[in-house]
Amino acid sequence: MRTTSIPHEQLAALVVDLVGAGTTVLAPARAERGHVDYRPISSLAEAVLGGGMPRRSLKEFFLPPTEPLLTWRYVQGAVELHDVPTTFASCVVLGARPCDAAALDVVDRVMDWDYHDELWFGRRAATTIVSLACSAADASCFCPAVGLAPDSTKGADILLRPGSDGFLAEVVSEKGEALVAAHPDRFRPAPEPLIPAAAAADAQSCQRPTVPAPLPLPAIRSWLESNFEHPVWEQLALRCHGCGACAAVCPTCHCFDIVDEPEGVTHGTRRRNWDTCQTGRFTVHASGHNPRASQTARIRQRVMHKFTIYPAKFGETLCSGCGRCARECPAGMDLPEILALLTAFATAPTQPKEVVA
Amino acid sequence: MNLYQPHLVRISDIVDETPDTRTLRLAFKDDTLASTFDFKAGQFGEYSVFGWGESTFCIASSPTRKGTIECTFKAVGKATKAMRELGVGDEMGFRGPYGNCFPLDRMEGASLVFIAGGIGLAPVRCVIWNALDLREHFKDVTIVYGARTVSDLVYKRELADWQERGDVKLWQTVDPGGETAEWAHEVGFVPPIVEKAAPSAENAYAIVCGPPVMIKFTLPVLAKLGFADDHVYTTLENRMKCGIGKCGRCNVGPVYVCKDGPVFNAAELARLPQEF
Numbered sequence: 001m002r003t004t005s006i007p008h009e010q011l012a013a014l015v016v017d018l019v020g021a022g023t024t025v026l027a028p029a030r031a032e033r034g035h036v037d038y039r040p041i042s043s044l045a046e047a048v049l050g051g052g053m054p055r056r057s058l059k060e061f062f063l064p065p066t067e068p069l070l071t072w073r074y075v076q077g078a079v080e081l082h083d084v085p086t087t088f089a090s091c092v093v094l095g096a097r098p099c100d101a102a103a104l105d106v107v108d109r110v111m112d113w114d115y116h117d118e119l120w121f122g123r124r125a126a127t128t129i130v131s132l133a134c135s136a137a138d139a140s141c142f143c144p145a146v147g148l149a150p151d152s153t154k155g156a157d158i159l160l161r162p163g164s165d166g167f168l169a170e171v172v173s174e175k176g177e178a179l180v181a182a183h184p185d186r187f188r189p190a191p192e193p194l195i196p197a198a199a200a201a202d203a204q205s206c207q208r209p210t211v212p213a214p215l216p217l218p219a220i221r222s223w224l225e226s227n228f229e230h231p232v233w234e235q236l237a238l239r240c241h242g243c244g245a246c247a248a249v250c251p252t253c254h255c256f257d258i259v260d261e262p263e264g265v266t267h268g269t270r271r272r273n274w275d276t277c278q279t280g281r282f283t284v285h286a287s288g289h290n291p292r293a294s295q296t297a298r299i300r301q302r303v304m305h306k307f308t309i310y311p312a313k314f315g316e317t318l319c320s321g322c323g324r325c326a327r328e329c330p331a332g333m334d335l336p337e338i339l340a341l342l343t344a345f346a347t348a349p350t351q352p353k354e355v356v357a
Numbered sequence: 358m359n360l361y362q363p364h365l366v367r368i369s370d371i372v373d374e375t376p377d378t379r380t381l382r383l384a385f386k387d388d389t390l391a392s393t394f395d396f397k398a399g400q401f402g403e404y405s406v407f408g409w410g411e412s413t414f415c416i417a418s419s420p421t422r423k424g425t426i427e428c429t430f431k432a433v434g435k436a437t438k439a440m441r442e443l444g445v446g447d448e449m450g451f452r453g454p455y456g457n458c459f460p461l462d463r464m465e466g467a468s469l470v471f472i473a474g475g476i477g478l479a480p481v482r483c484v485i486w487n488a489l490d491l492r493e494h495f496k497d498v499t500i501v502y503g504a505r506t507v508s509d510l511v512y513k514r515e516l517a518d519w520q521e522r523g524d525v526k527l528w529q530t531v532d533p534g535g536e537t538a539e540w541a542h543e544v545g546f547v548p549p550i551v552e553k554a555a556p557s558a559e560n561a562y563a564i565v566c567g568p569p570v571m572i573k574f575t576l577p578v579l580a581k582l583g584f585a586d587d588h589v590y591t592t593l594e595n596r597m598k599c600g601i602g603k604c605g606r607c608n609v610g611p612v613y614v615c616k617d618g619p620v621f622n623a624a625e626l627a628r629l630p631q632e633f
Contacts, residue, residue: 069361072407079365079407079448083358114616115601118359228610228630255605258361258598262408270407272361275604282606283632285596286412286433289569291609291632301632305608312611 002177003190007166010186011094012044017183018092019043026061027094028054038093049095050135050162057251057322058093058100062123063107066273069119069258073267086118088126092179095132098152098159099143099322103251104129105155109314110254128175131156132167140323142336144213148321211336212343217307217317220339223346224308228300232345236338237296239331240278246302246325246333247276252318255282277301303338360601363405363450364390368443369425374511375504378476379441380417380429383451395454396420398461398484399592399620402453403600404428409439413597415619416454417479419486426451429479429511455600456619459484459564459590468497470556470584472575474547474567475504478511480592481566485519492524499556501528503547503571506535528554548574551582558583565591576623586624593618593626593633609633 006014018025019042027047029039035055036048073080093101104124111117133151134141143149153159157176160167169187171177180187247253257275262268275282278298284290292298310318319335326334370382385391396416405411412434418427432441443449461484469488473481488495500519504510510529519527530543530550543550547567556563563579565572572591579589595607595614607614610630612621621629 069359074407077447079450081362081365081450083362086359110603113602115360115603117603254603256598257604257606258411260405260408260410268408270361270405270410272604275598275606277605277608283596285594286437291595297632301608304610305605309608309611 002171004169004171004180004187005163005166005190006160006169006187009166010188011166014183014186015041015044015047015094017186022089024089024091025094026058026091028052028097031055038096041094044094047095049132053097053138053141053322053324053327054100055324055328056249057103057324058096058129059103059107059251059254061091061093061127062104062120063254063256063274066271067119069270069272071267071269075266084119086122088123091123091127093127093129095160096129096156097322098131098133098150098154098156099141099148099320100251101129101131101155102143102148102152103155103320103322106252106310106314106316106318106320107254109316110310113313128157128179129155130158130160130169130176130179132160133162135162138323138327139208140326140334140336141321142208142211142213142323142339143321145211145215145336145339146317146319146321147214147217208336211340215339215343216347217311219346220342221308221311223342224304227345228304230345232341233300234296236299236333237294240295240299240333241331242278242280242295242298243330244276244278245328245330246335247278248274249324249328251320251322251324252306277305303335303342307339307342361452361599363403363411363452365448366426366451368445368447368449371445374429374513375509378429378431378509378511380427380511381440381443382418382425382427383449384425385451386448391424394423394426396426397454397458398487399458399480400454400456401600401615401619402426402428402451402455403597404430404436404440405450405452406436406439406443407450410436411450411452411598412436412440413600415480415483415592417483419483419490421487421490429476429482431476452600456615457617459620461487464488464562465494466560467495468557468559468561469495469499470561470563471498471500471502472547472551472563472565472567472579473500473502474571475509476511477567477571478502479566481564482512482515484564489522489525496560497526497556498524499526499528499554501530501547501551501554503530503532503543503545503550503567504535505532507531507537507540509535526554526556546574547571548578551575551578555582558585558588561588563589565589579623586627587622589623590620591623591626592620595633 031037071082111120153172157173159170256272283292306318365386366383369384372380401415403411417429432438593614597607598604602616
């Protein structure tokens with residue numbers, strides 16, 4: 001849409017304005033145990049902009065790990081149901097990683113697939129995403145491999161680029177425009193004295209040399225479609241513990257369970273809780289039959305869902321290259337390396353059936 | 358009302374089909390909904406007892422019979438055990454209808470062959486009554502139904518009704534050893550009885566539901582009788598939670614059973630990975 005700019009002290013004032021008006025401001029900030037996570041801040045000084053990758057993604061602010069869907073109460077044999085609110089208090093995410101912003105856009109497709117999930121979209125509507133272009137990547141980042149970039153605007157309402165004394169602000173959406181319009185004193189005309197000092201990290205520096213960027217995603221997809229049975233799945237499963245840490249930290253994994261939690265004899269709450277295809281009980285039928293009884297089948301499902309099932313339905317990839325799965329895996333499973341391996345299979349003139357260590 | 362909020366329904370009738378299988382008739386508490394609720398044969402719902410959770414089954418009654426819906430279930434899990442504790446007048450939750458349906462429109466003017474095993478008759482019964490209520494729209498109607506023992510046959514009163522009707526050919530069978538002294542019908546597994554019944558495949562569709570092993574051995578029999586893969590329909594019974602394509606649980610290869618199914622033809626099934 002248009003580019004404007006915001007000096008550092010004005011950004012600090014904007015945070016004070018927003019918090020003062022009752023808006024929750026989330027930003028990467030140091031948690032008690034020292035790591036960086038998205039947390040509510042009350043002043044810009046608490047934010048760690050351009051620092052380490054937040055350990056968890058933005059997902060939990062839109063699809064909380066557990067959330068009520070309804071409450072029930074038995075009153076003299078009859079049931080009373082109480083809906084939960086689907087409107088939410090306003091929120092601004094400041095300094096979202098572009099991969100995390102992009103992931104929200106990806107999950108939108110599922111949450112809007114014929115049935116519109118008001119809980120997800122209620123929070124989406126109440127939240128303005130101000131991304132910050134990354135100026136550094138770590139060893140697990142791989143957004144360029146899945147077609148994104150350290151300065152992607154996908155899913156963002158405003159994209160900030162670091163400048164010498166503040167940020168260039170690319171206004172991407174109407175929601176972003178509304179934020180700028182509501183705080184006219186804070187923003188400056190674009191090129192003013194602000195000259196971008198450190199441009200966003202370039203795509204090459206965000207990418208380890210062993211992983212092609214971009215990956216040949218269509219070739220991987222068609223290889224996956226015809227290699228449901230392949231020794232690579234069993235090889236990968238040997239390492240996987242099936243703990244589901246990858247799905248918990250993944251900004252695009254969105255599977256959930258629905259359970260009733262009684263709070264006494266007469267009333268209780270029906271909740272949805274995060275769940276993952278990586279655990280053994282995810283698919284167990286009431287009869288005890290389990291269609292995905294082995295970790296081989298489950299690790300295959302994770303890769304298939306991200307790189308062929310979701311793309312076939314929604315035309316995109318269910319991955320934004322944030323690298324958290326690789327960062328957090330206790331067994332050292334590494335999705336970008338798996339994708340590099342699949343690329344080798346998918347582009348080999350004769351497809352090797354042996355896994356290259 | 359969010360997507361996951363069920364309608365309240367009241368149990369208006371209970372039929373014990375077998376020692377472990379029960380049918381509930383459910384009336385919508387909301388009068389408007391009771392008169393407007395509509396669905397198609399093959400669609401399913403999420404049935405719940407508050408405090409015990411939701412459970413997924415087909416709607417076992419026919420869309421031609423308005424006002425109430427029925428479900429038939431075995432008490433095997435937490436929610437179904439709680440459902441079994443309920444009595445007439447008790448209230449529970451229902452979300453739906455969800456999913457696709459048997460393509461009865463396409464089957465108009467054709468013969469129908471229904472094949473079911475055990476509680477697999479529940480989804481098939483919905484289509485049977487739908488077709489029988491519109492009997493003049495279809496040619497021959499053949500039903501092959503089997504259970505392990507005589508006492509495991511569900512919908513016994515309806516089986517007697519179908520047996521009486523001149524416009525339905527019903528083959529009832531029980532597994533060897535499951536018969537009683539009075540049993541006057543077939544003894545044997547469903548696939549060989551289908552072979553014996555030998556329904557004509559000419560301008561005909563087959564609808565098959567039952568245990569996986571029954572389906573596995575029935576499909577080749579139907580192929581031998583000349584049924585094309587895209588004229589043989591069944592349902593997948595993958596575990597579900599949301600029923601509306603969000604929670605990811607029923608995903609099998611490229612399909613979500615809740616949105617793309619639960620009804621699939623044998624040609625479609627053959628293209629899916631064997632994860633059901």
